[in-house]
Amino acid sequence: MIQIKHVRKTFKQRSSGSFTAIDDVSLTIRKGEFVSLLGPSGCGKSTVLNMVAGLEGYDEGTIEVNGTKVTGPGSDRVVVFQEHALFPWLTVLDNVAFGLKQKGIPKKERYEKAMEQIKTVHLSKFADRYPHELSGGMKQRAAIARALAMDPEILLMDEPFAALDEQTRLILHKELEEIWMKTGKTILFITHNIREAVILSDRVVVMSTRPGTIKKEFAVQAARPRDNADSVIHHVESAIMDVLAEELEKVVKEEMGDEYSLKKNDFSRDSADSVGGGI
Ligand SMILES: Nc1ncnc2c1ncn2[C@@H]1O[C@H](COP(=O)(O)OP(=O)(O)OP(=O)(O)O)[C@@H](O)[C@H]1O
Ligand SMILES: [Mg+2]
Missing domain, CATH: 3.40.50.300 (P-loop containing nucleotide triphosphate hydrolases)
Structure with missing residues (x-):
């Protein structure tokens, strides 16, 4: 690979x-x-x-x-850094869905896909929170969900x-x-x-x-x-x-x-x- x-x-x-x-x-x-x-x-x-x-x-x-x-x-590779690079003005859901929006995926589908990954990292209850409302571990989970949503x-x-x-x-x-x-x-x-x-x-x-x-x-x-x-x-x-x-x-x-x-x-x-x- x-x-x-x-x-x-x-x-x-x-x-x-x-x-x-x-x-x-x-x-x-x-x-x-x-x-x-x-x-x-x-x-x-x-x-x-x-x-x-x-x-x-x-x-x-x-x-x-x-x-x-x-x-x-390339879209086959996604990087997750030490410092979660979440957008502070977006909720967890919108952060995770962000890359999918860039790809032109329709809203309903990108939110479904984003929620699926948010569930994978056990953040479902926090999907509507902003990064400053999350712990460090939660932020890294969100960053991982965002990477996974791109399906690299x-x-x-x-x-x-x-x-x-x-x-x-x-x-x-x-x-x-x-x-x-x-x-x-x-x-x-x-x-x-x-x-x-x-x-x-x-x-x-x-x-x-x-x-x-x-x-x-x-x-x-x-x-x-x-x-x-x-x-x-x-x-x-x-x-x-x-x-x-x-x-x-x-x-x-x-x-x-x-x-x-x-x-x-x-x-x-x-x-x-x-x-x-x-x-
Ligand atoms: N953009 C750059 N310009 C000049 N030197 C650089 C640059 N990026 C890294 N280096 C140098 O290259 C070497 C390797 O750096 P790198 O960041 O890859 O190390 P690392 O193993 O990841 O270190 P750490 O464990 O501290 O993160 C270091 O000596 C660093 O100073
Ligand atoms: Mg390093």
């Missing part, structure tokens, strides 16, 4: 020259697969997602979606739950898994949270930084729906923690010099924390 081959992306620097943000990244995502990108801050996760979305260009390599080269945004084949999610409290996040994990199992969408998901990546994904791709490349991939062969207590989940989490610890040590040394050393145990063993988020 998504094929990224040997992609390189440079950004012009204000001072002089250019800097390579992404180098030789190759990644294939199958139809219906749930894949997460994990890695230290600044390693290029959002850049990869934005290139797949068609919001950013690239310098070398190719990105194909369904066999067609990505040259810009691919959902691109850039830290969609990062700003939420832990309980809300756990509920949304369950809901997203249910939606994914029901709809069979292909999902590329970015997070700093190891637990979140492992619980949700079929495959977790760990990136390394400067320049951003793919360091290692982990298949999560645990039964669905996922269970937090599953030993497979804990096993994969621990393996990812080892690889990320190495990566973070590299970043810290580059930034602070050789005298600075981190050990794996310097990181919180509760991987529900955002490991690497602050680096």
Whole structure:
């Protein structure tokens, strides 16, 4: 469904020259697969997602979606960002129906379709509310409903739950898994949270930084729906923690010099924390 081959992306620097943000990244995502990108801050996760979305260009390599080269945004891909991008002057229903209106779908049909997705994310009681009347979790649910209403084949999610409290996040994990199992969408998901990546994904791709490349991939062969207590989940989490610890040590040394050393145990063993988020 998504094929990224040997992609390189440079950004012009204000001072002089250019800097390579992404180098030789190759990644294939199958139809219906749930894949997460994990890695230290600044390693290029959002850049990869934005290139797949068609919001950013690239310098070398190719990105194909369904066999067609990505040259810009398309209706087959919808992005859900960390900050819900709801229109404050529209109700939940009108926000969710907005893209359908742009597509020229008649009012009755677009409201029916929008309500269907609002029901999927359990917001039926709040359809006539405005964004400022909703909690953070509800706003993200509305943003997901709006993305689903467009019925894209691919959902691109850039830290969609990062700003939420832990309980809300756990509920949304369950809901997203249910939606994914029901709809069979292909999902590329970015997070700093190891637990979140492992619980949700079929495959977790760990990136390394400067320049951003793919360091290692982990298949999560645990039964669905996922269970937090599953030993497979804990096993994969621990393996990812080892690889990320190495990566973070590299970043810290580059930034602070050789005298600075981190050990794996310097990181919180509760991987529900955002490991690497602050680096
Ligand atoms: N528009 C831009 N112009 C210049 N540099 C950019 C631009 N966008 C991103 N970068 C740089 O490219 C690198 C990768 O950024 P990116 O936002 O993809 O990282 P990330 O992995 O998503 O980080 P985070 O986890 O903090 O969101 C960073 O060094 C960043 O400063
Ligand atoms: Mg990012």
